[in-house]
Amino acid sequence: MVRGIKAVKLEDLAKKLKVSKVTVSKALRNHPDISEETKVRVRELADKYGYVPNFMAKNLSARKSNIIGLVIPKIAHFFFGSIIESIYNTAFENNYETVITVSQESAEREKKHLQSLLSMRVDGLIISITEQTKDCSMFEKIIESKIPLVFIDRVPPIKNVPSVTVNDKGGAFSAVNYFIKNGITEIGHVGGYSHINIGKARMDGFIDAMQKSKVPINPNWVVEGGFGEEDGYKGFKTIFNSGSLPKAIFAITYPVAIGIYEAATELGIKIPQDIQITCFGNNTFKHTVPSVFNFVDQPTLELGKHAVQLLLDIINNTYTVPRNIELNTRLLIKGKESLSGLVA
Amino acid sequence: MVRGIKAVKLEDLAKKLKVSKVTVSKALRNHPDISEETKVRVRELADKYGYVPNFMAKNLSARKSNIIGLVIPKIAHFFFGSIIESIYNTAFENNYETVITVSQESAEREKKHLQSLLSMRVDGLIISITEQTKDCSMFEKIIESKIPLVFIDRVPPIKNVPSVTVNDKGGAFSAVNYFIKNGITEIGHVGGYSHINIGKARMDGFIDAMQKSKVPINPNWVVEGGFGEEDGYKGFKTIFNSGSLPKAIFAITYPVAIGIYEAATELGIKIPQDIQITCFGNNTFKHTVPSVFNFVDQPTLELGKHAVQLLLDIINNTYTVPRNIELNTRLLIKGKESLSGLVA
DNA sequence: ATGAAAGCGCTAACAC
DNA sequence: GTGTTAGCGCTTTCAT
Numbered sequence: 001m002v003r004g005i006k007a008v009k010l011e012d013l014a015k016k017l018k019v020s021k022v023t024v025s026k027a028l029r030n031h032p033d034i035s036e037e038t039k040v041r042v043r044e045l046a047d048k049y050g051y052v053p054n055f056m057a058k059n060l061s062a063r064k065s066n067i068i069g070l071v072i073p074k075i076a077h078f079f080f081g082s083i084i085e086s087i088y089n090t091a092f093e094n095n096y097e098t099v100i101t102v103s104q105e106s107a108e109r110e111k112k113h114l115q116s117l118l119s120m121r122v123d124g125l126i127i128s129i130t131e132q133t134k135d136c137s138m139f140e141k142i143i144e145s146k147i148p149l150v151f152i153d154r155v156p157p158i159k160n161v162p163s164v165t166v167n168d169k170g171g172a173f174s175a176v177n178y179f180i181k182n183g184i185t186e187i188g189h190v191g192g193y194s195h196i197n198i199g200k201a202r203m204d205g206f207i208d209a210m211q212k213s214k215v216p217i218n219p220n221w222v223v224e225g226g227f228g229e230e231d232g233y234k235g236f237k238t239i240f241n242s243g244s245l246p247k248a249i250f251a252i253t254y255p256v257a258i259g260i261y262e263a264a265t266e267l268g269i270k271i272p273q274d275i276q277i278t279c280f281g282n283n284t285f286k287h288t289v290p291s292v293f294n295f296v297d298q299p300t301l302e303l304g305k306h307a308v309q310l311l312l313d314i315i316n317n318t319y320t321v322p323r324n325i326e327l328n329t330r331l332l333i334k335g336k337e338s339l340s341g342l343v344a
Numbered sequence: 345m346v347r348g349i350k351a352v353k354l355e356d357l358a359k360k361l362k363v364s365k366v367t368v369s370k371a372l373r374n375h376p377d378i379s380e381e382t383k384v385r386v387r388e389l390a391d392k393y394g395y396v397p398n399f400m401a402k403n404l405s406a407r408k409s410n411i412i413g414l415v416i417p418k419i420a421h422f423f424f425g426s427i428i429e430s431i432y433n434t435a436f437e438n439n440y441e442t443v444i445t446v447s448q449e450s451a452e453r454e455k456k457h458l459q460s461l462l463s464m465r466v467d468g469l470i471i472s473i474t475e476q477t478k479d480c481s482m483f484e485k486i487i488e489s490k491i492p493l494v495f496i497d498r499v500p501p502i503k504n505v506p507s508v509t510v511n512d513k514g515g516a517f518s519a520v521n522y523f524i525k526n527g528i529t530e531i532g533h534v535g536g537y538s539h540i541n542i543g544k545a546r547m548d549g550f551i552d553a554m555q556k557s558k559v560p561i562n563p564n565w566v567v568e569g570g571f572g573e574e575d576g577y578k579g580f581k582t583i584f585n586s587g588s589l590p591k592a593i594f595a596i597t598y599p600v601a602i603g604i605y606e607a608a609t610e611l612g613i614k615i616p617q618d619i620q621i622t623c624f625g626n627n628t629f630k631h632t633v634p635s636v637f638n639f640v641d642q643p644t645l646e647l648g649k650h651a652v653q654l655l656l657d658i659i660n661n662t663y664t665v666p667r668n669i670e671l672n673t674r675l676l677i678k679g680k681e682s683l684s685g686l687v688a
Numbered sequence: 689a690t691g692a693a694a695g696c697g698c699t700a701a702c703a704c
Numbered sequence: 705g706t707g708t709t710a711g712c713g714c715t716t717t718c719a720t
Contacts, residue, residue, distance in 0.1 A: 009697060020707045025699065035705060055463040056409075057697030060400035060712050075419075076426035076644075085420040088446055092453075097460065100444045102432055109436075116441065119399040261633055283627060289605050290636060300420075353713060364691045369715065379689060401713035404696050 008049045016045060028053075059121060068311065069117030070100045071110055071127045073154070073227075078254065079281045079300060080128070083152065086304025087126060094312060096123070105130045105226065111138055124148035124311045129156050131193060131226045148314040152307045153298075155197045162314065164307045164325045168198050168280075171296040171329035172205025172250065175278040178294075178331060179248045180213045184276065188221030188246035190235035190256055199224065202252055202280065221246045232259020240267055247275060254281030257293050272334070282332075295332040302327055352393045360389060372397075403465060412655065413461030414444045415454055415471045417498070417571075422598065423625045423644060424472070427496065430648025431470060438656060440467070449474045449570065455482055468492035468655045473500050475537060475570045492658040496651045497642075499541045506658065508651045508669045512542050512624075515640040515673035516549025516594065519622040522638075522675060523592045524557045528620065532565030532590035534579035534600055543568070546596055546624065565590045576603020584611055591619060598625030601637050616678070626676075639676040646671055 010021045017024065019038070027034045027042035028051075034042075045051075059065040068091050074080045084100055091098045099120065101113035110130050117125060125147065127139070136156045142149055143161065151163040179187050189206045192199030203224075210217050220242035225231040232251060236259065239245065251257040257279035261271050271277055271292050278294035306325050313319045354365045361368065363382070371378045371386035372395075378386075389395075403409040412435050418424045428444060435442045443464065445457035454474050461469060469491065471483075480500045486493055487505065495507040523531050533550045536543030547568075554561050564586035569575040576595060580603065583589065595601040601623035605615050615621055615636050622638035650669050657663045 007697095011697080021698080022700090022708080023706060026706090029699090033705060038705080052459045052463045054404070054465075054697050055460065056400045056404035056465065057712090058699080060398070060404050060696090060714090061698040061700080063699090063712070065400075074429075075432065076422070076429040078420070078422070078425075081422075081425040082420035085418075085446065088419065089448065097445075102429065104433065115396045116399065119396045121398075121400065258633055289602055292634060351713095355713080365714080366691055366716090367689085370690090373715090377689060382689080398713050401696090402715080404698085404712090405714040405716080407696070407715090 007054065008051045009054065010051075013042065013045055013049065013051060017041060063121065064123055065097075065121050066095065067097045067099055067120060067122045068308070069114075069120065069122035069125045070098055071103055071113050071117070071125065072100065073103050073105045073128060073130050075100075075102050078283055079298065082300040083128075083304045086301045087152075087308055088304075090305045090308040094308070096308075096312075103130050105132065105228070107133045107135065114138055114142070118142070118147070122147075124150070124315050126150050126152055126307050126311060128152050128154045129196065130154075131196065131228075134195060148311055150307050150311045150314070152303060153198065157195075157197075160322045162310055162322045162324065164303055164310060164327070165197065166298050166303065166327050166329050168201035168329075169205040169208070171280065171298075171331075172202040173209045174205075174329075174331045175250050175294070175296050176206050176209035177213070178278070178333070179250075179276065180209065180215055184248045185213075185215045186218070186221075186245075186247040187215070188218070188239055188249045189223075190232055190239070190249060190251045190260060191222065191224050192227055192252040192256075193224060198280075199252065202250075206250055218244075218246070220244065221249075227253045227256060229255045229259035229262070232256035232261075233263045234259070236260040236263035240269075245269070245275065249275055249277050251277055251279035251293075254279050254283060254293070254295075257281075261292065278331075280329075291334050294334050297330045297332045299327050299329070351398065352395045353398065357386065357389055357393065357395060361385060407465065408467055409441075409465050410439065411441045411443055411464060411466045412652070413458075413464065413466035413469045414442055415447055415457050415461070415469065416444065417447050417449045417472060417474050419444075419446050422627055423642065426644040427472075427648045430645045431496075431652055432648075434649045434652040438652065440652075440656075447474045449476065449572070451477045451479065458482055458486070462486070462491070466491075468494070468659050470494050470496055470651050470655060472496045472498045473540065474498075475540065475572075478539060492655055494651050494655045494658070496647060497542065501539075501541070504666045506654055506666045506668065508647055508654060508671070509541065510642050510647070510671050510673050512545035512673075513549040513552070515624065515642075515675075516546040517553045518673075518675045519594050519638070519640050520550050520553035521557070522622070522677070523594075523620065524553065524559060528592045529557075529559045530562070530565075530589075530591040531559070532562070532583055532593045533567075534576055534583070534593060534595045534604060535566065535568050536571055536596040537568060542624075543596065546594075550594055562588075562590070564588065565593075571597045571600060573599045573603035573606070576600035576605075577607045578603070580604040580607035584613075589613070589619065593619055593621050595621055595623035595637075598623050598627060598637070598639075601625075605636065622675075624673075635678050638678050641674045641676045643671050643673070 010024050013024045014021045024042050027039045072080050088098045103110035107130050136158055155163045191203045194200045221239055223235040223238050225235055251260055257277050264271050280296045282295050282297050354368050357368045358365045368386050371383045416424050432442045447454035451474050480502055497509055499507045535547045538544045565583055567579040567582050569579055595604055601621050608615050624640045626639050626641050
């Protein structure tokens with residue numbers, strides 16, 4: 001196959017200018033060695049020829065890439081979509097490219113992508129683990145080898161690892177507490193696996209809110225699973241089959257809420273008339289368009305921004321002690337102006 | 345900064361096995377030169393050492409990358425999010441990595457990303473242009489240099505270029521026609537720039553539907569702009585300031601519909617009671633959750649899949665004549681089961 | 689079937 | 705200031 005834009009290279013420019021490749025290379029990178037005059041000449045010719053350095057050669061040689069590697073479970077998902085956008089744009093503003101990889105909630109793919117990214121010699125990694133990630137050895141190896149790494153939202157159980165998360169427990173608490181304060185006490189929770197931070201913390205928030213108000217928890221209404229629509233669907237069927245139904249459900253994610261909605265609709269149960277649902281996440285940037293769900297709104301833009309900044313700080317050695325940034329959530333009630341979260 | 349996983353390289357494996365780098369390299373790539381026995385030995389050691397080839401070196405040397413480059417206007421946007429996911433997964437299944445870049449509707453960023461991707465020596469490109477892309481010289485240069493290229497959804501006005509799109513005109517027609525058939529004739533269109541295929545085609549569909557039913561078009565209710573929320577917001581204000589309001593609006597995208605919703609709400613106008621809205625796009629994979637909008641549903645998964653397949657066909661020289669694939673849309677009416685699109 | 693040599697395009701170390 | 709010399713880790717001739 002014929003191929004390849006007639007790529008001009010350093011050498012071509014060097015020949016034209018009757019200087020060496022090195023001079024051109026340095027001039028282009030604004031190296032202090034080179035005189036202002038040559039720099040100008042070089043830059044002009046480079047512009048004229050539309051010179052773009054060969055990415056592979058540059059990074060192979062420089063042993064760094066100006067790339068941030070991202071491993072995220074999902075992409076067509078509002079929460080992750082806007083996190084990715086935020087990370088991508090923040091990195092871009094700081095002259096970093098972001099290589100986005102998507103694990104599709106598969107631990108195996110996650111590992112594969114990590115290897116690809118490492119082989120690309122990324123300067124740092126931002127990771128949100130899959131719902132089934134249990135083996136942390138890969139992460140530990142990366143940490144050992146001092147490659148800058150920040151976890152975002154979903155964090156594995158590793159000591160002293162930098163992370164950016166939201167106040168999951170507090171958000172869950174305020175969601176459940178809102179139901180209780182409004183006289184609803186028959187509350188279920190379609191939750192996430194407890195081996196992941198967000199599954200555990202949101203469950204804890206649920207339990208805390210119930211206990212604090214001395215509301216008994218019906219174990220039939222509490223299920224644990226993954227973070228997708230199918231999990232919400234299955235979760236609701238499980239609750240339904242237990243013989244009785246709650247009046248409200250706290251769902252761990254927006255997709256889970258959608259799954260619950262679908263199962264309920266199939267069974268002739270009306271949302272929100274028969275059962276109210278509050279979930280983590282959001283379905284649009286703006287909160288003005290009405291929804292059948294209430295939301296524990298997560299500041300996705302801030303999450304992404306902080307993750308990149310934290311990572312860059314680590315890359316530039318600004319921090320050496322691992323930092324854990326926790327951002328606040330807000331409770332959004334459908335049909336109402338947004339309320340501040342009532343955190344425990 | 346200390347760095348770098350103690351990367352095992354070909355040489356390390358070669359030494360251990362007392363063979364040359366070349367043998368190891370060939371064995372790993374299953375080259376017929378090498379005996380089955382050596383291949384097994386090599387693979388075993390590579391596995392044991394967790395050998396991952398250096399991406400940069402490999403591609404610099406091989407002059408190809410097994411990478412598909414993607415340039416897309418937005419990411420935190422349901423339509424593009426699911427297109428990206430579909431492209432990414434289809435590519436992955438075919439052993440290609442996808443490098444996703446996001447232009448944020450900026451023609452300048454688009455160009456920059458194209459250069460980066462070219463310098464990565466991507467094997468092919470999938471592009472959806474920004475709302476402001478007017479200069480096509482970069483695309484033409486790429487086409488000239490025979491780098492495989494497929495446009496998806498948003499296509500620039502270039503002759504004979506491979507593309508995957510939806511039936512924009514037909515979808516628009518059925519959306520507007522549905523209003524008319526239900527007795528609503530005061531219909532506006534918050535549309536997109538006519539210099540882009542989708543802006544033009546959807547406008548044409550709107551006009552056709554109106555004319556076919558002999559419904560007069562009120563020019564005050566027809567505005568043209570970008571594809572984002574702010575454009576919908578501005579568009580509605582423009583219509584409002586004209587002095588009269590339509591009973592229905594056909595919006596070019598989901599974000600535009602959201603913008604309209606916001607402006608209307610601000611002005612005390614109720615959606616959908618006062619004005620019904622139908623837009624292209626969707627806000628969730630599943631169509632069961634109710635929405636205040638009707639949708640001209642686009643088959644995002646299919647769009648992505650076809651784009652990758654078409655690109656791979658081009659890369660592998662299966663096709664030489666440019667192909668244009670056009671997929672059908674469906675009209676989804678809120679609160680009702682989905683209907684088939686009524687295409688002209 | 690295996691390997692030595694050359695080179696992909698760039699940057700870093702050290703001359704001059 | 706500028707250029708020379710060596711690689712970065714891999715693949716591709718072309719010998720053997």
